[in-house]
Amino acid sequence: MIVFRNVDYWIGENHILKDVSFSVPKGQTKVILGPSGSGKSTILRLLIGLVKPDSGAIFVDGEDITQVDEDRMQLIRRRMGMVFQQGALFDSMTVGENVGYSLLEHADHTEEQVEEAVRSYLRLVGLDDFLIDRMPDQLSGGMQRRVAIARALAAQDPDLILYDEPTTGLDPQSAERIIDLVLRLRDEHGKTAVLVTHDISDALEVANRITVLDQGSVVFEGAPAELVASRNPFIREFLAPFRKAMAVALRKLDTAPGGEHAPPTPPMGGNAL
Amino acid sequence: MEAALQLVVDKVRHILETVQDAALFAARAFRATFRPPFYAHETLEQIHFAGIGSLFIVVISSAVAGQALAIQLARELSNTGTKTELGHFMVISVVRALGPVLVGMVVASRMSAGITAEIGAMRSSDQLDALVAFGTDPVKRLVVPRIIALLIALPCLTIVGDALAVIGGGFVGLAYKLPIESYYHGVEKYLTPSNMMVGMIKPFFFAVMIALIACWKGFTSEGGAKGVGVSTTQSVVLSSVGILVSDGILTKFVFRLLNW
Numbered sequence: 001m002i003v004f005r006n007v008d009y010w011i012g013e014n015h016i017l018k019d020v021s022f023s024v025p026k027g028q029t030k031v032i033l034g035p036s037g038s039g040k041s042t043i044l045r046l047l048i049g050l051v052k053p054d055s056g057a058i059f060v061d062g063e064d065i066t067q068v069d070e071d072r073m074q075l076i077r078r079r080m081g082m083v084f085q086q087g088a089l090f091d092s093m094t095v096g097e098n099v100g101y102s103l104l105e106h107a108d109h110t111e112e113q114v115e116e117a118v119r120s121y122l123r124l125v126g127l128d129d130f131l132i133d134r135m136p137d138q139l140s141g142g143m144q145r146r147v148a149i150a151r152a153l154a155a156q157d158p159d160l161i162l163y164d165e166p167t168t169g170l171d172p173q174s175a176e177r178i179i180d181l182v183l184r185l186r187d188e189h190g191k192t193a194v195l196v197t198h199d200i201s202d203a204l205e206v207a208n209r210i211t212v213l214d215q216g217s218v219v220f221e222g223a224p225a226e227l228v229a230s231r232n233p234f235i236r237e238f239l240a241p242f243r244k245a246m247a248v249a250l251r252k253l254d255t256a257p258g259g260e261h262a263p264p265t266p267p268m269g270g271n272a273l
Numbered sequence: 274m275e276a277a278l279q280l281v282v283d284k285v286r287h288i289l290e291t292v293q294d295a296a297l298f299a300a301r302a303f304r305a306t307f308r309p310p311f312y313a314h315e316t317l318e319q320i321h322f323a324g325i326g327s328l329f330i331v332v333i334s335s336a337v338a339g340q341a342l343a344i345q346l347a348r349e350l351s352n353t354g355t356k357t358e359l360g361h362f363m364v365i366s367v368v369r370a371l372g373p374v375l376v377g378m379v380v381a382s383r384m385s386a387g388i389t390a391e392i393g394a395m396r397s398s399d400q401l402d403a404l405v406a407f408g409t410d411p412v413k414r415l416v417v418p419r420i421i422a423l424l425i426a427l428p429c430l431t432i433v434g435d436a437l438a439v440i441g442g443g444f445v446g447l448a449y450k451l452p453i454e455s456y457y458h459g460v461e462k463y464l465t466p467s468n469m470m471v472g473m474i475k476p477f478f479f480a481v482m483i484a485l486i487a488c489w490k491g492f493t494s495e496g497g498a499k500g501v502g503v504s505t506t507q508s509v510v511l512s513s514v515g516i517l518v519s520d521g522i523l524t525k526f527v528f529r530l531l532n533w
Binding site (some may be wrong): 044045046048049050074076077080082083084086088089090091101102105106155 | 392395398400403404405407408409520531
């Protein structure tokens with residue numbers, strides 16, 4: 001269970017997060033949605049303890065992580081896995097070393113055990129385990145993101161997974177695979193997740209609850225259906241491009257040959273006159 | 274006038290904040306050095322990178338610089354009829370002063386650039402944050418092995434560099450018709466523990482300074498590829514200037530220590 005309570009965060013003169021509060025029940029996926037620069041990624045950095053808030057409290061399983069020292073925070077972090085925006089794979093290590101990093105670093109496993117675990121995590125995220133000896137720069141963006149998810153999962157099987165824009169910059173098929181994986185980890189493995197994105201379709205697909213940020217303030221909190229039905233002017237404006245894209249796509253599908261409203265095809269070989 | 278004063282105040286504050294930031298980083302690295310886990314594999318890799326990797330340029334630069342110095346000295350000493358003192362002057366110049374500074378500068382230019390660029394690239398691609406997120410202290414994993422590696426490699430490279438420069442001086446002496454025995458006698462007489470101490474304290478200090486500056490500039494680099502480039506340049510400049518400045522201070526300090 002994650003609770004953000006009245007969190008404020010400043011960088012110099014910039015008020016990045018303003019009195020942000022929300023909670024994430026166990027086993028659910030919370031999506032933090034908002035335009036670029038709204039403070040979404042800062043929420044993940046606060047959660048993983050990379051930065052501390054200027055005021056407010058952040059509870060992870062009942063423990064206020066703003067009050068713990070670095071040694072304690074290191075232990076709390078081991079219950080979390082984080083997927084960074086561009087993967088942030090260690091480029092001097094192989095795929096196998098990346099995925100098995102936490103197992104080799106913090107647990108007392110033999111190399112054979114780690115290799116077996118790495119192979120199973122790679123298969124779990126839909127990657128062939130022969131990739132184990134490849135370097136990260138030999139993989140496509142989508143594959144790198146899936147390796148990053150495997151690495152997050154291998155971090156001592158965390159209860160909480162944090163995703164920072166996991167589909168940004170990926171082609172639609174790779175993005176869909178990542179989203180399927182996020183859903184599978186929640187539904188089949190019971191993982192709690194906080195997913196930061198500006199992609200509305202991703203948010204609607206994976207979220208149990210959505211929090212929308214605008215310039216560091218929470219402007220909406222609710223279920224995906226409530227977001228779509230919201231009359232809040234900011235939400236309506238934020239959703240407008242998505243609605244327009246959906247309408248255009250539906251119209252194109254309808255008017256395509258074989259579509260619902262497609263014009264009748266002239267009979268082959270018929271005489272128009 | 275007021276604006277100019279404010280500018281000066283801002284500049285001084287910025288310098289003080291930078292010094293404070295660097296000092297805190299050094300303190301953090303020092304604390305991390307003595308706390309487990311210890312990254313033996315990473316440290317050995319860095320020793321190889323710093324030591325074996327720098328050996329070739331140290332050999333070339335020391336041999337060339339040693340011979341250039343010997344030529345200058347031999348010519349002047351021949352003119353004054355004291356060329357038998359070549360070994361004496363070579364030992365004093367190379368072992369006490371030129372050797373540690375030359376090897377320090379050569380290793381600093383190579384290692385500072387490499388370390389800052391590597392850590393800076395890791396920072397700009399969130400790899401440093403990823404280390405923290407996966408429960409690793411990046412200072413312990415990245416900085417401490419580099420400090421230890423340079424602490425081991427730089428004194429060894431300095432010995433190699435000093436030896437090559439002094440041996441090179443012997444060959445130059447031969448060209449000036451100075452018997453090798455005479456040169457060797459001068460070297461032996463002045464290669465005393467005190468003279469060696471003056472020269473051999475420096476590489477340990479330079480090693481820590483090079484590693485800390487390079488890592489600190491990498492950790493604090495900002496602004497993507499351009500920022501990494503700027504930090505790398507600053508790292509090399511700071512290390513090199515730091516070596517020259519601290520050389521004078523250290524020499525004075527050791528002289529006082531030896532009551533010279």
